[in-house]
Amino acid sequence: MTSVFALAIALFLLVNLVVALLAAARGPTPADRMLMALLFGTTGTAVLVLLAAAGGGTPLVDVALVLALLAAIGGIAFAKRAWQGEEGGDA
Amino acid sequence: MLEWLSLALLAVGAFFFLAGTVGLLRFPDVYCRLHALAKADNLGLGFILLGLAVQADSLAAALKLLLIWPLVLAASAGVGFAIARRAHALGIAPWRKEAE
Amino acid sequence: MTSGLLFALVGAALFALGVAGVVLIDHLLRRILAFNLMGSGAFLVLVGLAQRNGVPDPVPQAMVLTGIVVAVAATALALALTRKLHALTGRLDLPEDADD
Amino acid sequence: MTLAFDLLLALALLWSAWRTLAAPRLDRAIVLFIAFGLLMALAWARLAAPDIGLAEAAIGAGLTGALLLDAYGVLQRRRDRP
Numbered sequence: 001m002t003s004v005f006a007l008a009i010a011l012f013l014l015v016n017l018v019v020a021l022l023a024a025a026r027g028p029t030p031a032d033r034m035l036m037a038l039l040f041g042t043t044g045t046a047v048l049v050l051l052a053a054a055g056g057g058t059p060l061v062d063v064a065l066v067l068a069l070l071a072a073i074g075g076i077a078f079a080k081r082a083w084q085g086e087e088g089g090d091a
Numbered sequence: 092m093l094e095w096l097s098l099a100l101l102a103v104g105a106f107f108f109l110a111g112t113v114g115l116l117r118f119p120d121v122y123c124r125l126h127a128l129a130k131a132d133n134l135g136l137g138f139i140l141l142g143l144a145v146q147a148d149s150l151a152a153a154l155k156l157l158l159i160w161p162l163v164l165a166a167s168a169g170v171g172f173a174i175a176r177r178a179h180a181l182g183i184a185p186w187r188k189e190a191e
Numbered sequence: 192m193t194s195g196l197l198f199a200l201v202g203a204a205l206f207a208l209g210v211a212g213v214v215l216i217d218h219l220l221r222r223i224l225a226f227n228l229m230g231s232g233a234f235l236v237l238v239g240l241a242q243r244n245g246v247p248d249p250v251p252q253a254m255v256l257t258g259i260v261v262a263v264a265a266t267a268l269a270l271a272l273t274r275k276l277h278a279l280t281g282r283l284d285l286p287e288d289a290d291d
Numbered sequence: 292m293t294l295a296f297d298l299l300l301a302l303a304l305l306w307s308a309w310r311t312l313a314a315p316r317l318d319r320a321i322v323l324f325i326a327f328g329l330l331m332a333l334a335w336a337r338l339a340a341p342d343i344g345l346a347e348a349a350i351g352a353g354l355t356g357a358l359l360l361d362a363y364g365v366l367q368r369r370r371d372r373p
Contacts, residue, residue, distance in 0.1 A: 002146060004292070005098055009105050009139070011296050014333075016112050018303050021326055023116050025310050025319070031121045031178065033322040035128050037329075038170060039115060041352065042132045042163065043108060044329045046139050048344075049156065050101075051336050053143050058152065059341035063348055065159055067332060070353030072166035074325055077357035079173035082318070082364035083181070084371065194297045194337055201301045201334075205308055212312045220317060220362065224324050227355065228308050231331055238338050247339050256346055263350045263358075270362045277366055 003054045010050040017043045034078045041071025093145055100142030107135035120186035121178045125171050132167040136160065195242035202235025217284040219273045223266060230262045297337060304330050321363060325356040 017040060024036035045068045052060035111131025118124045140156050147153035209229025216222050234255045241248040277283055307327040314320040328351030335344035 002094055002097060005101065006143070007292050007296070009101050011292060011299070012105055013108055014296060014299055014303075016108055018299065020112050020115065021303060021307060021323075024322060024326065025314070027319075029121070030318050031174065032115075032124065033319060034174070035115060035121075035124050037322050037325045037356075038167075039111065039128055039131060040326050040329050042128075042136055042167075044333060044352075045159065045163065046104070046108065046136050047333060048336055049140065049143060049159070051333075056336060056339075057341070060336050060344070061152075061155060061159075063332065063336060063341055063344040065162065066345055067329075067348040067352060068159055068163045069166060070349050071329070072170050073353045074356040074360065075170035076173055077360045079170070079177040082360040082367075083174075083177055084364065084367050194293070197297050197301055198334055198338055201304055204305055208305075208308055208312065216312070218317075220359070220366075221312070221320060224311055224320060224359075227324070228311065228327070231327075231351075234343075235331075235334065238335070238340055238343065242338070252340050252343055255340075255343055259343070259346050259350055263355055266355055267358055270358055274362060274365060277369065283366070 006050045007054040010047050010054065013043050013047050013050070017047070030083060034075060034083075038071065038075050041067065041074075044071070097142045097146045100138050100145070104135050104138030104140075104142060107131060107138060111135060121183060122175060122185050125175055129167055129171055133164055136163055193242065195239045197239075199236050199239030202232045202237075202239055205229070205232030205235065208232070219276070219283050219285070220270075223269050223273070226269070227262065227266060230258065234258055300330065300334055300337065304334065317363060321356070321359045324359065325352060328352045328355065 020036050020039055020043075024033050027033040027036060045064045048060050048064035048067065052058060052064070108131050111127050114127025114130065115124050118127055137160050140160050144153040144156040147156060206229055209225050209227075209232055212225025213222055213229060216225060237251045237255050238247075241251040273283070304327065307323050307330060311320050311323045311327060314323060328347065331351055332344050332348040335341070335347055
């Protein structure tokens with residue numbers, strides 16, 4: 001029963017993620033789109049943990065750990081190196 | 092009993108993820124959206140991890156699940172600080188309600 | 192339809208998309224993105240077709256693991272070459288061969 | 292419900308890949324590519340290959356995205372101050 005519920009929550013979070021993906025494709029500023037990518041990182045971590053509980057096995061928890069840590073690197077690289085202004089040009 | 096507690100915690104976590112996504116879509120400027128993202132990061136993932144940890148097989152598995160949470164807290168705090176400081180350095184003014 | 196077959200089909204579509212991108216797009220960074228998509232499609236085909244009766248075959252998985260690392264190394268080399276080309280000539284696409 | 296999960300994941304993979312190639316602006320394409328790498332990690336988890344998922348989460352979502360964003364920033368700075 002709990003594994004079915006975990007799978008349902010994982011499906012709900014995936015729908016959530018797809019909606020955010022559709023919005024990220026047409027976000028108004030560069031910062032919006034990067035924040036969407038960071039939200040994907042966290043949601044992906046939650047989906048992986050839920051899949052591990054729904055019968056995927058404990059190795060998926062390790063994948064979730066690595067994802068949680070390394071999704072932040074993209075955000076740091078964006079803030080430090082790539083973000084040049086409110087609406088940067090196309091290089 | 093423990094199972095119902097777990098289900099309730101999972102549902103609360105899913106609600107926070109939904110709230111974070113809606114906030115990211117609807118809030119007016121970068122600083123407000125960072126706030127919404129931090130809610131999804133910290134509370135949503137925290138409740139989901141807690142809900143799975145209360146019904147884990149062993150203590151070690153539960154602790155491993157709960158280990159993810161402080162790591163995400165640290166990462167999210169660092170990213171939020173870096174992005175907010177860069178936005179401030181670029182001269183993006185915080186949003187204010189229009190004076191009537 | 193099993194999930195292995197479904198993801199193998201997705202991998203074939205991704206490979207076709209990537210080939211089209213590599214051939215048709217002039218901008219070098221976008222071409223690197225298309226190259227990465229192409230590689231991901233090939234990896235999905237390899238692992239998706241390697242599942243027989245629900246038991247995954249470890250040999251293609253080990254090959255794909257090596258392939259992912261090689262792909263990121265190739266991407267880093269291509270990005271370094273692109274930056275050098277832009278620093279020397281100021282352009283972001285490869286020149287056409289007129290005398291050929 | 293597993294089939295619904297797989298179908299939604301497959302559609303999201305294909306859509307993000309297509310938008311990566313068709314996006315009008317380069318920074319948008321790079322962010323969509325990072326999202327694509329993340330969805331690939333979920334796909335490896337569904338294919339019962341957690342070791343590949345580990346490598347993809349570390350490399351596809353973290354390293355490649357940071358490399359691309361760094362190169363984009365360098366090219367843009369150089370264009371602003373030639």
